[in-house]
Amino acid sequence: MQQAGVGTNDGPDARRSLLVCALIGASVMAAADEIVFHQILGWHHFYDRSTPAVGLLSDGLLHTAELLALVAGLFLYADLRRRGAFSRPDARAGALIGLGGFQVFDGIVDHKLLRVHQIRYGVDLAPYDLAWNAAGAVLLLAGCGLALRAHRRRRAGREQHG
Amino acid sequence: MTGAHTHPDAAAGTGVYALAAAAAVLLAAAAYAVAAARLRRRGDAWPRRRDASFAAGAAALAWAALGPLPGEPFTAHVCRHLLTGMAAPLLLVLGRPVTLLLRVLPPARARRALTAAGRSRAAALPVLPPVAALADIGGLWLLHRTPLLAAAGERPLLHAAVHAHMLLAGLLFTFAVCRLDPVRRSGGGLGIRGGTLLAAGAAHAVLAKGLYAVPPPGLAVTPGDLRAGAVLMYYGGDAVEIGLALVLAVQWYAATGRTRRRALRRRAAAVHGAA
Numbered sequence: 001m002q003q004a005g006v007g008t009n010d011g012p013d014a015r016r017s018l019l020v021c022a023l024i025g026a027s028v029m030a031a032a033d034e035i036v037f038h039q040i041l042g043w044h045h046f047y048d049r050s051t052p053a054v055g056l057l058s059d060g061l062l063h064t065a066e067l068l069a070l071v072a073g074l075f076l077y078a079d080l081r082r083r084g085a086f087s088r089p090d091a092r093a094g095a096l097i098g099l100g101g102f103q104v105f106d107g108i109v110d111h112k113l114l115r116v117h118q119i120r121y122g123v124d125l126a127p128y129d130l131a132w133n134a135a136g137a138v139l140l141l142a143g144c145g146l147a148l149r150a151h152r153r154r155r156a157g158r159e160q161h162g
Numbered sequence: 163m164t165g166a167h168t169h170p171d172a173a174a175g176t177g178v179y180a181l182a183a184a185a186a187v188l189l190a191a192a193a194y195a196v197a198a199a200r201l202r203r204r205g206d207a208w209p210r211r212r213d214a215s216f217a218a219g220a221a222a223l224a225w226a227a228l229g230p231l232p233g234e235p236f237t238a239h240v241c242r243h244l245l246t247g248m249a250a251p252l253l254l255v256l257g258r259p260v261t262l263l264l265r266v267l268p269p270a271r272a273r274r275a276l277t278a279a280g281r282s283r284a285a286a287l288p289v290l291p292p293v294a295a296l297a298d299i300g301g302l303w304l305l306h307r308t309p310l311l312a313a314a315g316e317r318p319l320l321h322a323a324v325h326a327h328m329l330l331a332g333l334l335f336t337f338a339v340c341r342l343d344p345v346r347r348s349g350g351g352l353g354i355r356g357g358t359l360l361a362a363g364a365a366h367a368v369l370a371k372g373l374y375a376v377p378p379p380g381l382a383v384t385p386g387d388l389r390a391g392a393v394l395m396y397y398g399g400d401a402v403e404i405g406l407a408l409v410l411a412v413q414w415y416a417a418t419g420r421t422r423r424r425a426l427r428r429r430a431a432a433v434h435g436a437a
Binding site: 056057059060063065068071072074078082083 | 356359360363364365366367368371372400403404407408411412414415418419422
Protein backbone atom coordinates (compact mmCIF):
# COMPACT_ATOMS: atom_id res chain seq x y z
CA MET A 1 0.00 0.00 0.00
CA GLN A 2 2.81 2.38 0.81
CA GLN A 3 4.11 2.47 -2.74
CA ALA A 4 0.74 2.23 -4.44
CA GLY A 5 0.07 5.96 -4.43
CA VAL A 6 3.47 6.85 -5.81
CA GLY A 7 2.80 6.26 -9.50
CA THR A 8 3.21 9.28 -11.67
CA ASN A 9 1.25 7.66 -14.48
CA ASP A 10 -1.73 9.97 -14.08
CA GLY A 11 -5.12 9.30 -15.59
CA PRO A 12 -8.12 7.44 -14.19
CA ASP A 13 -7.33 4.30 -12.21
CA ALA A 14 -10.58 2.32 -12.39
CA ARG A 15 -9.64 -0.61 -10.20
CA ARG A 16 -8.21 1.52 -7.42
CA SER A 17 -11.15 3.95 -7.51
CA LEU A 18 -13.53 1.02 -7.08
CA LEU A 19 -11.56 -0.61 -4.26
CA VAL A 20 -11.02 2.61 -2.30
CA CYS A 21 -14.69 3.56 -2.52
CA ALA A 22 -15.74 0.03 -1.56
CA LEU A 23 -13.56 0.42 1.56
CA ILE A 24 -15.19 3.75 2.38
CA GLY A 25 -18.67 2.35 1.63
CA ALA A 26 -18.20 -0.63 3.94
CA SER A 27 -16.89 1.49 6.81
CA VAL A 28 -19.66 4.09 6.35
CA MET A 29 -22.27 1.30 6.53
CA ALA A 30 -20.58 -0.05 9.65
CA ALA A 31 -20.67 3.42 11.22
CA ALA A 32 -24.33 3.83 10.22
CA ASP A 33 -25.11 0.48 11.85
CA GLU A 34 -23.38 1.59 15.05
CA ILE A 35 -25.10 4.98 15.11
CA VAL A 36 -28.62 4.09 13.90
CA PHE A 37 -29.24 0.63 15.35
CA HIS A 38 -27.07 0.73 18.47
CA GLN A 39 -27.37 4.36 19.53
CA ILE A 40 -30.56 5.89 18.07
CA LEU A 41 -33.02 2.99 17.89
CA GLY A 42 -31.39 0.97 20.67
CA TRP A 43 -32.45 -2.26 18.87
CA HIS A 44 -29.00 -3.83 18.91
CA HIS A 45 -27.50 -4.52 22.29
CA PHE A 46 -24.02 -3.28 23.19
CA TYR A 47 -23.26 -6.77 24.40
CA ASP A 48 -25.69 -9.65 24.04
CA ARG A 49 -24.82 -12.00 26.89
CA SER A 50 -25.23 -15.01 24.64
CA THR A 51 -22.37 -13.82 22.39
CA PRO A 52 -19.77 -16.59 22.26
CA ALA A 53 -16.07 -15.74 22.75
CA VAL A 54 -15.28 -16.05 19.05
CA GLY A 55 -18.10 -13.62 18.30
CA LEU A 56 -16.71 -11.14 20.82
CA LEU A 57 -13.23 -11.43 19.29
CA SER A 58 -14.44 -11.03 15.71
CA ASP A 59 -16.62 -8.10 16.80
CA GLY A 60 -13.63 -6.35 18.38
CA LEU A 61 -11.46 -6.92 15.32
CA LEU A 62 -14.16 -5.86 12.88
CA HIS A 63 -15.08 -2.78 14.90
CA THR A 64 -11.46 -1.58 15.03
CA ALA A 65 -10.93 -2.46 11.36
CA GLU A 66 -13.94 -0.31 10.46
CA LEU A 67 -12.46 2.71 12.21
CA LEU A 68 -9.07 2.27 10.58
CA ALA A 69 -10.67 1.56 7.18
CA LEU A 70 -12.66 4.78 7.32
CA VAL A 71 -9.54 6.86 8.00
CA ALA A 72 -7.43 4.92 5.45
CA GLY A 73 -10.19 5.09 2.83
CA LEU A 74 -10.54 8.86 3.08
CA PHE A 75 -6.78 9.41 2.69
CA LEU A 76 -6.57 6.93 -0.21
CA TYR A 77 -9.45 8.84 -1.81
CA ALA A 78 -7.61 12.14 -1.32
CA ASP A 79 -4.56 10.54 -2.95
CA LEU A 80 -6.63 9.44 -5.98
CA ARG A 81 -7.94 13.00 -6.40
CA ARG A 82 -4.47 14.46 -5.96
CA ARG A 83 -3.09 12.28 -8.74
CA GLY A 84 -6.08 12.81 -11.02
CA ALA A 85 -6.60 9.03 -10.90
CA PHE A 86 -10.19 9.18 -9.67
CA SER A 87 -12.77 7.50 -11.91
CA ARG A 88 -16.31 8.51 -10.95
CA PRO A 89 -18.35 5.60 -12.44
CA ASP A 90 -16.09 3.01 -10.81
CA ALA A 91 -16.10 4.91 -7.53
CA ARG A 92 -19.91 4.91 -7.51
CA ALA A 93 -20.01 1.19 -8.18
CA GLY A 94 -17.41 0.56 -5.47
CA ALA A 95 -19.32 2.60 -2.89
CA LEU A 96 -22.52 0.58 -3.48
CA ILE A 97 -20.59 -2.71 -3.37
CA GLY A 98 -19.02 -1.66 -0.07
CA LEU A 99 -22.32 -0.52 1.46
CA GLY A 100 -24.23 -3.64 0.38
CA GLY A 101 -21.34 -6.02 1.01
CA PHE A 102 -21.01 -4.92 4.61
CA GLN A 103 -24.77 -5.10 5.17
CA VAL A 104 -24.95 -8.67 3.87
CA PHE A 105 -21.81 -9.69 5.77
CA ASP A 106 -23.21 -8.24 9.00
CA GLY A 107 -26.61 -9.87 8.40
CA ILE A 108 -25.26 -13.33 7.66
CA VAL A 109 -21.91 -13.70 9.45
CA ASP A 110 -22.40 -11.46 12.52
CA HIS A 111 -26.09 -12.00 13.18
CA LYS A 112 -26.50 -15.63 12.12
CA LEU A 113 -23.18 -17.51 12.02
CA LEU A 114 -21.31 -15.86 14.91
CA ARG A 115 -24.48 -14.64 16.66
CA VAL A 116 -22.74 -11.50 17.94
CA HIS A 117 -26.13 -9.83 18.40
CA GLN A 118 -29.54 -9.78 16.73
CA ILE A 119 -31.28 -6.97 14.86
CA ARG A 120 -33.95 -6.58 17.50
CA TYR A 121 -34.96 -8.40 20.65
CA GLY A 122 -38.35 -9.70 21.75
CA VAL A 123 -39.83 -9.85 18.24
CA ASP A 124 -40.11 -12.40 15.42
CA LEU A 125 -36.74 -11.99 13.72
CA ALA A 126 -37.58 -13.45 10.28
CA PRO A 127 -39.01 -10.27 8.66
CA TYR A 128 -36.16 -8.18 10.10
CA ASP A 129 -33.49 -10.57 8.85
CA LEU A 130 -35.17 -10.76 5.44
CA ALA A 131 -35.43 -6.95 5.11
CA TRP A 132 -31.84 -6.49 6.33
CA ASN A 133 -30.27 -8.97 3.94
CA ALA A 134 -32.53 -8.09 0.98
CA ALA A 135 -31.62 -4.39 1.34
CA GLY A 136 -27.95 -5.33 1.42
CA ALA A 137 -28.29 -7.63 -1.59
CA VAL A 138 -30.03 -4.88 -3.63
CA LEU A 139 -27.18 -2.45 -2.90
CA LEU A 140 -24.58 -5.10 -3.68
CA LEU A 141 -26.20 -6.10 -6.99
CA ALA A 142 -26.68 -2.46 -8.03
CA GLY A 143 -22.99 -1.89 -7.35
CA CYS A 144 -21.97 -4.91 -9.40
CA GLY A 145 -24.22 -3.74 -12.24
CA LEU A 146 -22.65 -0.28 -12.23
CA ALA A 147 -19.16 -1.79 -12.15
CA LEU A 148 -19.97 -3.95 -15.18
CA ARG A 149 -21.41 -0.97 -17.05
CA ALA A 150 -18.36 1.17 -16.28
CA HIS A 151 -16.11 -1.65 -17.47
CA ARG A 152 -18.02 -2.11 -20.75
CA ARG A 153 -18.08 1.62 -21.49
CA ARG A 154 -14.37 1.83 -20.92
CA ARG A 155 -13.74 -1.08 -23.27
CA ALA A 156 -16.04 0.40 -25.92
CA GLY A 157 -14.20 3.72 -25.56
CA ARG A 158 -10.84 2.02 -26.01
CA GLU A 159 -12.01 0.19 -29.12
CA GLN A 160 -13.27 3.46 -30.63
CA HIS A 161 -9.99 5.22 -29.96
CA GLY A 162 -7.76 2.27 -30.62
CA MET B 163 -15.72 9.48 46.25
CA THR B 164 -15.99 8.59 49.88
CA GLY B 165 -17.09 5.38 51.56
CA ALA B 166 -16.29 2.03 49.96
CA HIS B 167 -12.71 0.90 50.39
CA THR B 168 -12.65 -1.61 47.58
CA HIS B 169 -13.43 0.70 44.72
CA PRO B 170 -10.54 1.67 42.47
CA ASP B 171 -10.67 5.33 43.39
CA ALA B 172 -10.18 5.05 47.12
CA ALA B 173 -6.48 5.81 46.77
CA ALA B 174 -6.82 8.61 44.27
CA GLY B 175 -8.02 12.16 44.37
CA THR B 176 -6.01 13.75 47.12
CA GLY B 177 -3.32 11.18 47.90
CA VAL B 178 0.30 12.21 48.26
CA TYR B 179 1.20 10.17 45.16
CA ALA B 180 -1.41 12.00 43.12
CA LEU B 181 0.04 15.33 44.23
CA ALA B 182 3.57 14.17 43.43
CA ALA B 183 2.43 12.98 39.98
CA ALA B 184 0.72 16.31 39.28
CA ALA B 185 3.87 18.19 40.36
CA ALA B 186 6.06 16.05 38.08
CA VAL B 187 3.69 16.66 35.16
CA LEU B 188 3.73 20.40 35.79
CA LEU B 189 7.53 20.34 35.88
CA ALA B 190 7.70 18.44 32.56
CA ALA B 191 5.27 20.90 30.94
CA ALA B 192 7.33 23.85 32.20
CA ALA B 193 10.57 22.28 30.93
CA TYR B 194 8.99 21.75 27.52
CA ALA B 195 7.80 25.37 27.34
CA VAL B 196 11.27 26.68 28.32
CA ALA B 197 13.00 24.46 25.76
CA ALA B 198 10.58 25.45 22.96
CA ALA B 199 11.03 29.13 23.80
CA ARG B 200 14.80 28.71 23.66
CA LEU B 201 14.59 27.13 20.19
CA ARG B 202 12.44 29.98 18.90
CA ARG B 203 14.75 32.62 20.39
CA ARG B 204 17.67 31.20 18.45
CA GLY B 205 15.60 31.15 15.27
CA ASP B 206 14.52 27.50 14.98
CA ALA B 207 11.06 26.75 13.64
CA TRP B 208 9.03 24.87 16.24
CA PRO B 209 5.28 24.84 15.42
CA ARG B 210 3.02 26.19 18.17
CA ARG B 211 0.65 23.22 17.76
CA ARG B 212 3.34 20.99 19.27
CA ASP B 213 3.48 23.17 22.39
CA ALA B 214 -0.32 23.14 22.57
CA SER B 215 -0.47 19.36 22.19
CA PHE B 216 2.15 18.71 24.89
CA ALA B 217 0.47 21.16 27.28
CA ALA B 218 -2.92 19.49 26.67
CA GLY B 219 -1.38 16.09 27.38
CA ALA B 220 0.08 17.40 30.64
CA ALA B 221 -3.28 18.91 31.57
CA ALA B 222 -5.02 15.57 30.88
CA LEU B 223 -2.54 13.82 33.20
CA ALA B 224 -3.00 16.39 35.94
CA TRP B 225 -6.77 16.04 35.63
CA ALA B 226 -6.52 12.24 35.83
CA ALA B 227 -4.36 12.52 38.98
CA LEU B 228 -6.31 15.20 40.83
CA GLY B 229 -9.86 14.77 39.51
CA PRO B 230 -12.73 15.20 39.89
CA LEU B 231 -13.62 12.57 37.30
CA PRO B 232 -17.21 12.00 36.14
CA GLY B 233 -19.36 9.04 37.10
CA GLU B 234 -19.40 6.43 39.80
CA PRO B 235 -16.14 4.80 40.96
CA PHE B 236 -15.65 2.28 38.11
CA THR B 237 -16.64 4.78 35.43
CA ALA B 238 -14.23 7.29 36.98
CA HIS B 239 -11.52 4.61 36.92
CA VAL B 240 -12.15 4.02 33.19
CA CYS B 241 -12.00 7.76 32.61
CA ARG B 242 -8.62 7.86 34.39
CA HIS B 243 -7.40 4.94 32.24
CA LEU B 244 -8.48 6.68 29.02
CA LEU B 245 -6.76 9.92 30.08
CA THR B 246 -3.57 8.45 31.54
CA GLY B 247 -2.97 5.50 29.25
CA MET B 248 -4.36 6.68 25.91
CA ALA B 249 -5.29 10.35 25.40
CA ALA B 250 -2.40 11.96 27.30
CA PRO B 251 0.26 9.73 25.66
CA LEU B 252 -1.04 10.66 22.19
CA LEU B 253 -1.04 14.38 23.00
CA LEU B 254 2.42 14.22 24.59
CA VAL B 255 3.92 12.22 21.69
CA LEU B 256 2.44 14.67 19.16
CA GLY B 257 4.52 17.34 20.92
CA ARG B 258 7.67 15.41 19.79
CA PRO B 259 9.44 15.73 23.15
CA VAL B 260 12.49 13.64 22.11
CA THR B 261 13.10 15.78 19.03
CA LEU B 262 12.84 18.89 21.20
CA LEU B 263 15.29 17.45 23.72
CA LEU B 264 17.77 16.57 20.97
CA ARG B 265 17.57 20.05 19.49
CA VAL B 266 17.92 21.90 22.76
CA LEU B 267 20.81 19.84 24.14
CA PRO B 268 24.36 21.08 23.52
CA PRO B 269 25.50 19.64 20.20
CA ALA B 270 28.46 17.67 21.39
CA ARG B 271 28.40 14.79 23.81
CA ALA B 272 24.89 14.75 25.28
CA ARG B 273 23.14 14.91 21.95
CA ARG B 274 25.40 12.29 20.39
CA ALA B 275 24.87 9.95 23.34
CA LEU B 276 21.09 10.32 23.18
CA THR B 277 21.03 9.81 19.40
CA ALA B 278 23.20 6.70 19.76
CA ALA B 279 20.92 5.38 22.51
CA GLY B 280 17.87 5.95 20.32
CA ARG B 281 19.49 4.08 17.43
CA SER B 282 20.90 1.24 19.54
CA ARG B 283 19.72 -2.34 19.35
CA ALA B 284 18.59 -2.22 22.99
CA ALA B 285 16.22 0.65 22.17
CA ALA B 286 14.93 -1.09 19.06
CA LEU B 287 13.22 -3.90 20.95
CA PRO B 288 10.80 -1.95 23.18
CA VAL B 289 9.85 0.40 20.34
CA LEU B 290 9.03 -2.55 18.11
CA PRO B 291 5.25 -1.98 17.79
CA PRO B 292 4.07 -5.49 18.80
CA VAL B 293 6.35 -5.50 21.87
CA ALA B 294 5.14 -2.06 22.96
CA ALA B 295 1.52 -3.12 22.38
CA LEU B 296 2.00 -6.21 24.50
CA ALA B 297 3.39 -4.13 27.39
CA ASP B 298 0.45 -1.73 27.11
CA ILE B 299 -2.60 -3.93 26.35
CA GLY B 300 -1.17 -6.92 28.24
CA GLY B 301 -0.89 -4.73 31.34
CA LEU B 302 -4.43 -3.52 30.85
CA TRP B 303 -5.78 -7.08 30.64
CA LEU B 304 -3.84 -8.08 33.76
CA LEU B 305 -5.21 -5.09 35.63
CA HIS B 306 -8.83 -5.91 34.79
CA ARG B 307 -8.77 -9.69 34.70
CA THR B 308 -6.82 -10.41 37.92
CA PRO B 309 -7.53 -9.10 41.46
CA LEU B 310 -4.94 -6.36 40.80
CA LEU B 311 -7.47 -3.56 40.33
CA ALA B 312 -9.31 -4.46 43.55
CA ALA B 313 -5.96 -4.60 45.40
CA ALA B 314 -4.88 -1.25 43.97
CA GLY B 315 -8.04 0.28 45.43
CA GLU B 316 -6.79 -0.55 48.91
CA ARG B 317 -3.07 0.16 48.58
CA PRO B 318 -2.11 3.69 47.55
CA LEU B 319 1.43 2.72 46.52
CA LEU B 320 0.18 -0.10 44.28
CA HIS B 321 -2.41 2.29 42.85
CA ALA B 322 0.36 4.75 42.01
CA ALA B 323 2.55 2.01 40.48
CA VAL B 324 -0.33 0.73 38.32
CA HIS B 325 -0.97 4.22 36.97
CA ALA B 326 2.73 4.91 36.41
CA HIS B 327 2.90 1.72 34.34
CA MET B 328 -0.28 2.74 32.51
CA LEU B 329 1.29 6.05 31.50
CA LEU B 330 4.72 4.64 30.58
CA ALA B 331 3.30 1.73 28.59
CA GLY B 332 0.82 4.08 26.88
CA LEU B 333 3.67 6.43 25.96
CA LEU B 334 5.78 3.56 24.65
CA PHE B 335 2.92 2.19 22.55
CA THR B 336 1.99 5.59 21.11
CA PHE B 337 5.66 6.39 20.47
CA ALA B 338 6.20 3.04 18.70
CA VAL B 339 3.07 3.32 16.54
CA CYS B 340 3.49 7.01 15.60
CA ARG B 341 7.29 7.09 15.14
CA LEU B 342 7.37 10.88 15.08
CA ASP B 343 10.63 11.16 17.02
CA PRO B 344 13.95 9.86 15.70
CA VAL B 345 14.47 6.23 16.70
CA ARG B 346 15.92 3.17 15.06
CA ARG B 347 13.94 2.68 11.86
CA SER B 348 13.92 -1.10 11.59
CA GLY B 349 10.65 -2.88 12.26
CA GLY B 350 8.67 0.31 12.01
CA GLY B 351 7.05 0.03 8.57
CA LEU B 352 3.55 1.31 8.02
CA GLY B 353 2.15 -2.23 7.72
CA ILE B 354 3.45 -3.41 11.08
CA ARG B 355 2.44 -0.19 12.80
CA GLY B 356 -1.07 -0.28 11.32
CA GLY B 357 -1.43 -4.01 12.04
CA THR B 358 -0.38 -3.47 15.64
CA LEU B 359 -2.87 -0.64 16.01
CA LEU B 360 -5.60 -2.95 14.69
CA ALA B 361 -4.68 -5.78 17.08
CA ALA B 362 -4.35 -3.47 20.08
CA GLY B 363 -7.63 -1.72 19.27
CA ALA B 364 -9.39 -5.08 18.97
CA ALA B 365 -7.94 -6.27 22.29
CA HIS B 366 -9.13 -3.05 23.93
CA ALA B 367 -12.63 -3.41 22.45
CA VAL B 368 -12.90 -7.07 23.50
CA LEU B 369 -11.79 -6.23 27.06
CA ALA B 370 -14.31 -3.36 27.26
CA LYS B 371 -17.20 -5.52 26.00
CA GLY B 372 -16.25 -8.33 28.36
CA LEU B 373 -16.24 -5.93 31.32
CA TYR B 374 -19.84 -4.99 30.48
CA ALA B 375 -20.88 -8.48 31.56
CA VAL B 376 -18.16 -9.62 33.97
CA PRO B 377 -16.54 -7.21 36.48
CA PRO B 378 -12.85 -7.36 37.41
CA PRO B 379 -12.33 -10.12 40.04
CA GLY B 380 -12.84 -9.00 43.63
CA LEU B 381 -14.05 -5.53 42.72
CA ALA B 382 -17.24 -4.27 44.37
CA VAL B 383 -19.08 -2.44 41.61
CA THR B 384 -22.76 -1.74 40.94
CA PRO B 385 -24.19 -3.14 37.66
CA GLY B 386 -25.06 0.34 36.38
CA ASP B 387 -21.56 1.65 37.09
CA LEU B 388 -19.97 -1.40 35.44
CA ARG B 389 -22.01 -0.97 32.25
CA ALA B 390 -21.45 2.78 32.03
CA GLY B 391 -17.71 2.24 32.53
CA ALA B 392 -17.51 -0.51 29.90
CA VAL B 393 -19.36 1.57 27.29
CA LEU B 394 -17.13 4.59 28.05
CA MET B 395 -14.04 2.39 27.68
CA TYR B 396 -15.25 1.02 24.32
CA TYR B 397 -16.10 4.34 22.68
CA GLY B 398 -13.33 6.29 24.40
CA GLY B 399 -10.86 3.77 22.99
CA ASP B 400 -12.37 4.35 19.53
CA ALA B 401 -11.73 8.08 19.77
CA VAL B 402 -8.03 7.63 20.58
CA GLU B 403 -7.64 4.90 17.92
CA ILE B 404 -9.04 7.29 15.30
CA GLY B 405 -6.46 9.84 16.46
CA LEU B 406 -3.64 7.31 16.07
CA ALA B 407 -4.96 6.22 12.66
CA LEU B 408 -5.00 9.86 11.54
CA VAL B 409 -1.32 10.22 12.53
CA LEU B 410 -0.40 7.19 10.38
CA ALA B 411 -2.61 8.33 7.48
CA VAL B 412 -1.13 11.84 7.44
CA GLN B 413 2.40 10.35 7.46
CA TRP B 414 1.53 8.08 4.51
CA TYR B 415 -0.12 10.92 2.59
CA ALA B 416 2.86 13.23 3.08
CA ALA B 417 5.41 10.53 2.24
CA THR B 418 3.69 9.44 -1.00
CA GLY B 419 3.27 13.10 -1.94
CA ARG B 420 7.00 13.72 -1.49
CA THR B 421 7.93 10.61 -3.49
CA ARG B 422 5.56 11.61 -6.27
CA ARG B 423 6.88 15.17 -6.49
CA ARG B 424 10.42 13.81 -6.68
CA ALA B 425 9.48 11.39 -9.47
CA LEU B 426 7.74 14.18 -11.39
CA ARG B 427 10.80 16.45 -11.04
CA ARG B 428 13.04 13.65 -12.26
CA ARG B 429 10.80 13.01 -15.24
CA ALA B 430 10.70 16.73 -16.06
CA ALA B 431 14.49 16.91 -15.82
CA ALA B 432 14.85 13.90 -18.16
CA VAL B 433 12.50 15.46 -20.73
CA HIS B 434 14.33 18.76 -20.43
CA GLY B 435 17.71 17.06 -20.79
CA ALA B 436 16.60 15.15 -23.89
CA ALA B 437 15.28 18.29 -25.60
